[in-house]
Amino acid sequence: MSRILVLVRHGQSEWNLKNLFTGWKDPDLTDKGVEEAKSAGRKLKAEAFEFDAAFTSELSRAQRTLDLMLGELGQSDLPITRHLALNERDYGDLSGLNKDDAREKWGEDQVHIWRRSYDTPPPGGESLKDTGARVWPYFIHDILPKVMAGGTVLVAAHGNSLRSLVMALDGLSPEEIVGEEIATGIPIVYRLNADTTVAEKRVLQG
Numbered sequence: 001m002s003r004i005l006v007l008v009r010h011g012q013s014e015w016n017l018k019n020l021f022t023g024w025k026d027p028d029l030t031d032k033g034v035e036e037a038k039s040a041g042r043k044l045k046a047e048a049f050e051f052d053a054a055f056t057s058e059l060s061r062a063q064r065t066l067d068l069m070l071g072e073l074g075q076s077d078l079p080i081t082r083h084l085a086l087n088e089r090d091y092g093d094l095s096g097l098n099k100d101d102a103r104e105k106w107g108e109d110q111v112h113i114w115r116r117s118y119d120t121p122p123p124g125g126e127s128l129k130d131t132g133a134r135v136w137p138y139f140i141h142d143i144l145p146k147v148m149a150g151g152t153v154l155v156a157a158h159g160n161s162l163r164s165l166v167m168a169l170d171g172l173s174p175e176e177i178v179g180e181e182i183a184t185g186i187p188i189v190y191r192l193n194a195d196t197t198v199a200e201k202r203v204l205q206g
């Protein structure tokens, strides 16, 4: 019974590079993002991961990251499930704005609250709580059963859709999640117990 769940945030996107709020907008990966995705795949291959199922969002940057990882793993034929429940948090009216310009306009503290707080949504967008309200049920109904059946499952998604999952898996409070960052292209490996609690968490840095 392996019960392994691997979470990977997509590699650097064109809008990450330009420092723009992205949310549900759909920029592609940069060359660096492609290399980050391949490197994540190579790290997983070096640890002999063989996946039984793979999930991603409806956004290209996560889909492409997943494809690149599976290519490195020699598992390009693995069936992939794509669902908008795994999409990035919707940044609403901030989408497409430069993050430094937003700090100039609304102040550092307000922008930090929009980006990292648990329950304050950006204007017209989703809070992390709102994001979790779609990510977590999808995880429980569609992803977790494959893990609990003894599978090894790969999820390629986004900074905030993954923050909401990590919050629940790690049992973090609304205060603790503020300090949680998910790096691009760095696999987070969970091994779960038979009661779905976390037996082990490893972050495959470097």
Ligand SMILES: O=C(O)[C@H](O)COP(=O)(O)O
Residues within 6 Å of the ligand: 020, 021, 022, 023, 088, 091, 115, 158, 159, 160
């Ligand atoms: O949607 C975005 O802009 C990024 O992918 C994540 O943004 P954040 O670092 O502001 O949460």
